[in-house]
Amino acid sequence: MGKRWSNRIALGVLWACGLITVAALGAVIVYVFVRGIGQITPEFIFTKPHGVNAEGGIGPTIWATLYVTGLSMVIVTPIAVLAAVYLAEYAVQGRLVNAIRFAADTLASVPSIVMGLFGFAFFVEAMGFKFSVLSGALALSFLMLPIVMRATEEAIRAVPKYIRWGSYGLGASKWQTVSRIVLPAALPRILTGIILAMGRAVGETAVVIFTMGQAIYLPLSPLDPGRSMTVHLYTLAMEGINMDAAYGTALLLMVMVLFFNLSARWLAARNRRLR
Amino acid sequence: MTDPHGRDEATPVSAGSGLKMMSRATYLKEALLKNVFLLCAVMAVAGVALIFLFVGYRGWPVIQNPGLGAFLFGAEWSATYGKFGIAPLVTGTLVVTIGALLLGAPLAIGTAVFLSEIATPGIRRIVRPAVEMLAGVPSVVFGFFGLVIIRPIAAEMTGGMGFGALSASVILAVMIVPTIATLTEDALRSVVPGIREASYAMGATTWQTIYKVLLPAAKIGIIDAIILGMGRAIGETMAVVMVAGNAPQFFKGLGAPIATVTSQIVIDMSYASGDHRTALFGLAIILFMISMGLVALVRALSRLNAKRS
Numbered sequence: 001m002g003k004r005w006s007n008r009i010a011l012g013v014l015w016a017c018g019l020i021t022v023a024a025l026g027a028v029i030v031y032v033f034v035r036g037i038g039q040i041t042p043e044f045i046f047t048k049p050h051g052v053n054a055e056g057g058i059g060p061t062i063w064a065t066l067y068v069t070g071l072s073m074v075i076v077t078p079i080a081v082l083a084a085v086y087l088a089e090y091a092v093q094g095r096l097v098n099a100i101r102f103a104a105d106t107l108a109s110v111p112s113i114v115m116g117l118f119g120f121a122f123f124v125e126a127m128g129f130k131f132s133v134l135s136g137a138l139a140l141s142f143l144m145l146p147i148v149m150r151a152t153e154e155a156i157r158a159v160p161k162y163i164r165w166g167s168y169g170l171g172a173s174k175w176q177t178v179s180r181i182v183l184p185a186a187l188p189r190i191l192t193g194i195i196l197a198m199g200r201a202v203g204e205t206a207v208v209i210f211t212m213g214q215a216i217y218l219p220l221s222p223l224d225p226g227r228s229m230t231v232h233l234y235t236l237a238m239e240g241i242n243m244d245a246a247y248g249t250a251l252l253l254m255v256m257v258l259f260f261n262l263s264a265r266w267l268a269a270r271n272r273r274l275r
Numbered sequence: 276m277t278d279p280h281g282r283d284e285a286t287p288v289s290a291g292s293g294l295k296m297m298s299r300a301t302y303l304k305e306a307l308l309k310n311v312f313l314l315c316a317v318m319a320v321a322g323v324a325l326i327f328l329f330v331g332y333r334g335w336p337v338i339q340n341p342g343l344g345a346f347l348f349g350a351e352w353s354a355t356y357g358k359f360g361i362a363p364l365v366t367g368t369l370v371v372t373i374g375a376l377l378l379g380a381p382l383a384i385g386t387a388v389f390l391s392e393i394a395t396p397g398i399r400r401i402v403r404p405a406v407e408m409l410a411g412v413p414s415v416v417f418g419f420f421g422l423v424i425i426r427p428i429a430a431e432m433t434g435g436m437g438f439g440a441l442s443a444s445v446i447l448a449v450m451i452v453p454t455i456a457t458l459t460e461d462a463l464r465s466v467v468p469g470i471r472e473a474s475y476a477m478g479a480t481t482w483q484t485i486y487k488v489l490l491p492a493a494k495i496g497i498i499d500a501i502i503l504g505m506g507r508a509i510g511e512t513m514a515v516v517m518v519a520g521n522a523p524q525f526f527k528g529l530g531a532p533i534a535t536v537t538s539q540i541v542i543d544m545s546y547a548s549g550d551h552r553t554a555l556f557g558l559a560i561i562l563f564m565i566s567m568g569l570v571a572l573v574r575a576l577s578r579l580n581a582k583r584s
Binding site: 003004006007010011013014015016017018020021022024025026027028031032078079080082083084085086087090091099100102103104105106107109110111112113114115117118120121122126142145146149173174175196199200202203204205206209210230233234237238243246250253254257258260261265 | 297301304305308309311312313315316317318319320322323325326329330333381382383384385386388389390392393394398401402404405406407408409411412413414415416417418419420422423424449452456480481482483485486503506507509510511512513516517537540541544555556559562563566567569570571573574
């Protein structure tokens, strides 16, 4: 067998790898879409589940998911962005920066179930927030922190140095330069990071199940409990009751996550074009 | 706090040089803001410490009851009999992680090589977003998909219900593909283009270039990628819970139900109390230490890599 043939076979295998990966995504999306689309009616989206088999809609779970995601974004954005400003603009390489990066990497890789138990022990029990949207949002913000932090730091580092020189040359102070020149220039990429982190939060189950609870409830105050769409899907699937609603929930969940991911991509692409 | 090194090359005129052109008020404001930013950055460290201390504090009593040895090496996990030996759970995690890596790592590395070396820009524009979006699919959706699609197929292959190591490994394999593929592609891209061109110039085929030149050159990056993929598989929870069958017993074959460290926490947490709950926190702190250890390993490897090149 000559090298031409081994080359052809190997390339064929690599092509197959690429195709299988795309097919895996395609299979999940198409299957969930085909089985779920029949469920999606205004009633399903807006009304409450009722009865023993959770007939009816999933309205409260959608609201709870959006509520907890929005709240965690509000909590995490200022901290993550300012932390990234420190890392990118102020910090010098040293032990402290190393420790911060190591901590951020660890946070990014801690299993979500650990985050869930921590949230339960700390926010639900010790701080006395009970099962609530607030507990869920606080626990989720730990998960989102490293994502937003890294995106913001990369965004700030990508801002060209000469823009800063221009600002300093005009006599601006460091904070003036950062707040009026650097951050606005980095804004689109920061937003991309925030949106991606929100996509993660929407799809998270293990964290919210132990911090927000499983009761179907329409949370209004941040101290109200609620059941997220992910927890709803998990419960329906595991109990095997009302699989139709499970397909519908899975589809809506996928649509929301894909919406976040695609808008992040769109934003990033538009930003590249403007450059 | 005046930090003489608190400047980068973009601020030639600031605290360090003699040319101070700002009022005291501005100076104070700048210093205050810097410390606020520092405080935010330290939040990440504080967060990790808080998780470690709090989960550790709740899990610590396992040292007394059932005792560290009985906890780590005990062969039975049974809440009804008050036995909390995690060996079956650790074995379960090990089995599904190895299964996921055997299936997922070659696929992911193949996909990465395909993306960086073979695909035309047009095809790359389809495949790369697909890989990234695969990373975004919620784990509960993967679990649901596994439950309704993979599980029946596994049942067909192994007999039984299909809940078990096979279904869990397949689902985990799909879930770690994006992690490994993205990082491997980065590693391949950071190989200096010169050696790739040199290889082609000497008449090597694409495949020869890939496996004799590029893969060895990107070796450490690929090992990093596999370690992080492994971390994802060990920590993955919901997808495993939905297809593993959740019976805390030792591995009895691909089709037999098993439980992993993560899945047992989810199943038991809803009703556990007392020693049982303590044992669950003990499991969580073990997971925490594993993921922290893997991160430390990856960082050590990349330092090694930086030193070598």
